[in-house]
Amino acid sequence: MVASLLGCAQQENAPTTDAAPSSPPSTPSEANTIPPIEWPLHGLDYKEQRFASPTQINSKNVSELGLAWSFDMDTFRGVEATPIMVDGMLYVTGGWSVVYALDAKTGTLRWKHDPKVHRSFLAKACCDVVNRGVAYHKGSGDAPDKIFVGAIDGRLIALHAETGEVIWEAQTTDQTKPYTITGAPKVAGNNVVIGNGGAELGVRGYVTAYNIGTGEQAWRFYTVPGNPADGFENEVMERAAKTWTGEWWKWGGGGTVWDSMTYDPDLDLLYIGVGNGSPWNQELRSPDGGDNLFLASIVALRPNTGEYVWHYQTTPGETWDFTATQHIMLADLAIDGVERKVLMQAPKNGFFYVIDRETGELISAKAYTVVNWASEIDLATGRPVEAPNARLFDGKTVVVPSNGGGHNWPPMSYNADTGLVYIPTMVFPAAFKSPTNEEDRTPGGGFWNTGFDRMGASPPELPPEQVNQILDESFRGQLVAWDPVKQEARWTGKAGRPAMGGTLTTKGGLVFQGSDDGHLHAYDAASGAELWSQDTQTGVMAAPITYAIEGEQYVAVAVGFGGGFAAEGGVVAHGWKIPNIPRVLVYKLGASLTLPAVTDVVMPMPKPAPVSASDEVVSRGRVVYQRHCGVCHGDGLRTGGLNPDLRYATPSIHGIWKDIVVDGILANNGMVSFKDFVTVEDAEAIRQYVLAEAGRIYKLENPTSEDIQP
Ligand code: CA
Numbered sequence: 001m002v003a004s005l006l007g008c009a010q011q012e013n014a015p016t017t018d019a020a021p022s023s024p025p026s027t028p029s030e031a032n033t034i035p036p037i038e039w040p041l042h043g044l045d046y047k048e049q050r051f052a053s054p055t056q057i058n059s060k061n062v063s064e065l066g067l068a069w070s071f072d073m074d075t076f077r078g079v080e081a082t083p084i085m086v087d088g089m090l091y092v093t094g095g096w097s098v099v100y101a102l103d104a105k106t107g108t109l110r111w112k113h114d115p116k117v118h119r120s121f122l123a124k125a126c127c128d129v130v131n132r133g134v135a136y137h138k139g140s141g142d143a144p145d146k147i148f149v150g151a152i153d154g155r156l157i158a159l160h161a162e163t164g165e166v167i168w169e170a171q172t173t174d175q176t177k178p179y180t181i182t183g184a185p186k187v188a189g190n191n192v193v194i195g196n197g198g199a200e201l202g203v204r205g206y207v208t209a210y211n212i213g214t215g216e217q218a219w220r221f222y223t224v225p226g227n228p229a230d231g232f233e234n235e236v237m238e239r240a241a242k243t244w245t246g247e248w249w250k251w252g253g254g255g256t257v258w259d260s261m262t263y264d265p266d267l268d269l270l271y272i273g274v275g276n277g278s279p280w281n282q283e284l285r286s287p288d289g290g291d292n293l294f295l296a297s298i299v300a301l302r303p304n305t306g307e308y309v310w311h312y313q314t315t316p317g318e319t320w321d322f323t324a325t326q327h328i329m330l331a332d333l334a335i336d337g338v339e340r341k342v343l344m345q346a347p348k349n350g351f352f353y354v355i356d357r358e359t360g361e362l363i364s365a366k367a368y369t370v371v372n373w374a375s376e377i378d379l380a381t382g383r384p385v386e387a388p389n390a391r392l393f394d395g396k397t398v399v400v401p402s403n404g405g406g407h408n409w410p411p412m413s414y415n416a417d418t419g420l421v422y423i424p425t426m427v428f429p430a431a432f433k434s435p436t437n438e439e440d441r442t443p444g445g446g447f448w449n450t451g452f453d454r455m456g457a458s459p460p461e462l463p464p465e466q467v468n469q470i471l472d473e474s475f476r477g478q479l480v481a482w483d484p485v486k487q488e489a490r491w492t493g494k495a496g497r498p499a500m501g502g503t504l505t506t507k508g509g510l511v512f513q514g515s516d517d518g519h520l521h522a523y524d525a526a527s528g529a530e531l532w533s534q535d536t537q538t539g540v541m542a543a544p545i546t547y548a549i550e551g552e553q554y555v556a557v558a559v560g561f562g563g564g565f566a567a568e569g570g571v572v573a574h575g576w577k578i579p580n581i582p583r584v585l586v587y588k589l590g591a592s593l594t595l596p597a598v599t600d601v602v603m604p605m606p607k608p609a610p611v612s613a614s615d616e617v618v619s620r621g622r623v624v625y626q627r628h629c630g631v632c633h634g635d636g637l638r639t640g641g642l643n644p645d646l647r648y649a650t651p652s653i654h655g656i657w658k659d660i661v662v663d664g665i666l667a668n669n670g671m672v673s674f675k676d677f678v679t680v681e682d683a684e685a686i687r688q689y690v691l692a693e694a695g696r697i698y699k700l701e702n703p704t705s706e707d708i709q710p
Contacts, residue, residue, distance in 0.1 A: 037548040039085040042133055042184045043411065044545070047330040048262050050413035051505050052546045056553035057589055058508030062522045062532045066591035068554060069107035073100065073582035078541065078562020078642065080182070081133040082411065082502070083584065085547040085556070087145070089161070092558050093131040094582050097151040097181075101164060104556075105549050107586060111164030117153040122670025124178040125152060126200040126448065126631075127564030128642065129670075132259060132409065132542075133184040135192060136161065137212055146212070148192050150181035156194045156210060168215030172196065172208050179203055181258075188263035188270045188303035191218045195257030199278040200448050204249070205256035207272055209306060219306030223255035223274045223294045224248075236308040245288035250443045251451075253285070254278030255295045259409050262328040262343065263303060267358060270303040271343060275323040279451030280403065281393070282319035283434055284441060291316040296324045298345060300360060310360030315349050316383060319391060320373065320432065321403035321450070322349040327411045329421075333485055335363060344484055346412060346423050348405025351377055351384070354484055366487035368480055369406035369425045373399050395433030395453065402430030408564070410502035411543045413511070418525045420481040420490055422511045424500035428475040439627065439677075447677050448631045479503070479513055481528060491528035499565035499578075502543025504555070512555060514540020516565065516578050520557055520585070537598050538581035541565060556586040566642040578641055603648060605701055608694035613685070621689030624682045628674060637693050647694040657687045 034056050044050050057065060073079070077095025084091050090104040099113040122129055135148040145161035154173030159166060172194055173179035178201035185194045191209035199205065204226060209218040222233055225241035227249040232238040244253075260273035274297045277285050286292050296315035301308060315322040324347040333342050333354070343357040350371035354363045365377035374384035389397050400406075404426060412423045435441055435453040443449070477500040479493030501514030510531070511523045516539035522532040539561025546555045560582035579598070611618060630636070632643045639645045659665045661683040664673025678686070 034548050034551055034553060036550075037553075038087075039083070039545045039547050040136055041084065042082055042135065042186070043262070043327070043329065046263060046265055048327065049329050049331065049416070050411060050503065050543065050545075051415050051507070053507050054546055054548050054553040055506070055508040056548065057506070057510070057546070057555065059510055059524050059531060061589060062508075062510060064589045065522070065532055065534070065555065065587045066589075067534070067585060067593040067595070068588040068591040069586050069593065070595060071100070071102055071107045071109065071584040073098070073560070073584070075582055076580065077582070078128040078130045078566060078580065079558045079560030079582045080130040080409065080542050080563055081558045082184070082543050083545055083556055083558060084134060084136050085545065086136050087161070088549060090556060090584070091134050091136065091147055091161075092584055093133055093149060094558075094560075095131070095562070096129050097131045097149060099134060099147065099149050099159065099164070100584075101147070101161075102584065104547060104554070107584070113149070113157070113159055113164045113166070115149070115151040115153070115155060115157060117151050119668050119670045120672045121152045121180060123447070123632075123672040124198070124201065125180045125182070126197065127182070128562045128566065130182050130563045132182060135185040135187050137187045137192070143213060148185040148187070150183060150185050150194045152180050152182065154179050154181055154196065156181075156185060156192070156215075158192075158212075158215060170210050170215050170217065177203050183257070183259040183261070186261040186263055186270070187212065188261075189268065190304055193261060193270060193303065195259075195261065195272065197256045197258035197275070199252070199254035199256045199275050200450055202252040202278050202444055202449055203254070203256060204252045204278075205254060205275060207257045207261070209303065218304070221272075221299075221301055221306045221308070223257060223272075223299065224253035224292070226253075240293040243291040243293045245286045245290050248285050248292075251285050252278040252443075257325065259325045260328045260345075262330060264330055264357060267341070268302065269300045269309060269357065271328050271357070272299050272301065273323070273325040273328055273345065273347070274299060275325045276321045277318050279449055280319060280321045281432075281434060281451030282317050282391075283393070284451040286317075289317055292318060296322050296347070296349070298324055298328060298343070298355065298360075300357070312353075312355050312360045312362060312382065314345075314347050314351070314353060320349075320399055320430070321405075322401075323347060323405070326405070326407055326409065329412070329414055330357060331414055331416070331484070335485060344414070344421060346407040346421075346425075346482075348401060348403075348408065349373070349384070350401045350406035352421075352423070352482055352484065352487065353377075354487070364487050368423055368482055368489070370400050370427050371406065393432040393434040393452065395431050398429045398431050400427065400429050402428050404428060404430075404498075404564070410500060410541060413503040413505040413543075414484075415505040415511070415525050417507060417509070418481075418490075419483060419485065420525065421484050422503040422505055422513070422525075423480045423482055424477065424503060424513065425480045426477050426498040426500065428498055447628050447674065454626045454630060477515075479511070479523070479528070481511075481525075493523065493528055499539065499541065499561075501540040504544040504546060506546060512544040512557075514542070514544065514557060514559065516540065516561060518579065520544065520559075520587075534587070536585060537579065537595055538583070539578040552588050554586050554588050556584060559583050559585055562642045580642060605648065605694065605698045606650065608647075608691050608698055609651065609654065611688055611691045611695065613688040617685045618689050618692045620682065621685035621687070624678060625686045625689055628677050629686065637690065646690045647697055649690065649694075654687065658683050661686070
């Protein structure tokens with residue numbers, strides 16, 4: 001293959017021989033001349049634009065795109081990975097941090113690496129045991145090419161790219177704390193850098209760099225200060241601590257770098273996207289306010305030393321889970337007639353930022369979706385102008401975007417030909433409520449401990465069809481084509497369901513995006529018109545990629561539903577049962593493979609046993625359920641289908657309820673013991689609440705049944 005890592009970067013900077021999208025090649029002879037093209041980095045190249053050069057598949061012929069091959073993963077959790085493609089191999093990750101190396105032309109499995117993480121990590125992962133992909137490094141001399149993966153249990157693993165054999169492993173986290181890794185590692189300079197997650201459960205964020213060859217730790221950069229009594233790691237942390245109040249370190253502080261890191265080899269800067277506070281609620285975390293650096297910031301570091309260079313904070317005093325961990329892409333844009341080296345981000349808070357990537361200076365920021373927590377970003381100060389009631393946590397005041405964000409981890413893409421950034425956006429509201437109960441006001445007091453009362457998140461107690469109607473009206477996902485120079489939308493896609501997939505754009509004038517209703521779509525990059533779609537049988541969250549081998553262009557996407565979209569309440573409070581079939585689907589022109597048919601298994605609600613406790617006990621059960629269980633099993637017992645719907649629990653499960661919840665007999669399946677949080681009495685109260693809800697639904701489905709009295 002011609003395009004090595006370096007070759008690809010050069011290729012991107014030089015004009016390519018590909019036709020412009022206005023005159024895509026249409027004859028087979030031209031089409032057959034396309035050179036091999038790889039996808040060697042998470043975001044294609046150093047700029048992370050996900051703007052691919054092949055034009056064999058283009059806006060004129062995309063209707064002829066069909067399935068060339070598919071590969072079934074043997075993991076059954078959510079799929080969020082962007083594959084990479086080098087040397088004819090496609091490297092992709094599934095749930096539980098399993099790496100698959102596939103022949104990129106045929107889909108044949110070459111090797112698989114299962115890091116065999118303990119299943120109890122399911123309970124430590126805020127948003128499912130997902131993985132967003134690997135990093136690749138081309139070896140020089142005797143050193144082999146390597147594939148790096150971050151395992152959910154905090155290990156960074158270097159694998160031999162040809163064989164999958166482990167070259168080195170480093171434990172990057174303290175396993176007694178609820179750290180996890182879901183993001184792709186980043187090769188930068190001499191090092192491979194990895195972040196972590198866990199701010200919903202109470203940790204202190206950092207990134208660590210390891211020597212590519214040896215796996216030896218090179219440096220670690222903490223994103224928030226620790227306990228001042230322990231001394232600060234560096235002068236930057238000492239300064240950051242002046243922006244915090246109270247005893248934040250007891251909560252962890254947060255600031256995990258759980259997804260985006262971007263490396264600019266020309267400026268020798270590594271940009272890291274820093275997450276939310278731990279806990280979310282600043283009232284508890286830093287009671288006298290303060291900006292709480294470097295939460296919700298982009299921080300520029302020197303990749304060989306970890307030295308701080310600059311930062312820009314998107315959300316000072318973060319309190320709504322407004323992470324700045326979203327995709328950071330680089331571009332050189334003409335702004336007011338001057339070519340600027342910029343980085344661009346659409347973080348959760350709803351504003352699209354264009355920032356000078358040499359200095360960190362804010363160039364412009366405008367709302368890319370519905371935003372009510374701030375009216376604008378003041379360009380003079382670089383700070384948001386907050387709405388007066390944005391921090392009113394009364395459980396009624398609606399904040400948009402929600403903690404899910406106006407845009408979350410699904411990657412955006414930037415097409416230099418159209419000048420547009422394709423952002424998978426979400427609109428759904430949140431109403432935060434400061435807790436009055438001691439557990440939620442205490443560090444470590446709840447399993448998922450955000451410092452907010454989770455009862456406030458529960459949808460109204462209405463019949464499911466009415467809940468669906470309310471949610472359908474206020475929840476939506478929409479593809480937004482954003483002009484980053486003018487800071488305005490050029491076009492917006494049809495409103496659909498909120499959990500939208502990441503995007504890919506090509507010089508063939510196309511944007512590819514999957515959707516949670518089980519389709520992969522191709523849109524005209526200039527107009528947004530839908531040109532093609534195909535049934536994927538399963539929800540799609542991850543971003544597609546494209547590459548070319550032996551004269552043929554392929555589009556590949558890892559499909560499968562799960563992750564935070566499926567586990568957290570809200571998005572799937574609709575009661576949608578989105579099927580999860582983890583697979584890699586690969587398309588090319590003229591192919592017509594069909595997937596094996598799936599039969600919809602509609603499971604009727606089994607007749608539940610009657611409630612045998614008082615209304616008070618059932619109410620208590622609901623409170624404890626919402627606090628400790630709802631985050632995985634679904635807000636108000638409405639699950640996204642990934643974790644068991646407890647309303648369907650069989651009599652035998654009811655018979656061992658306490659053994660599961662308190663004694664942890666299913667810990668090896670991921671359902672750990674909750675004995676530190678839930679008493680035997682409360683476990684029974686939860687069970688009675690589940691029976692009451694199951695009875696209510698059963699009654700709705702079987703209106704003539706008389707023998708159920710919930
Ligand atoms: Ca978060």
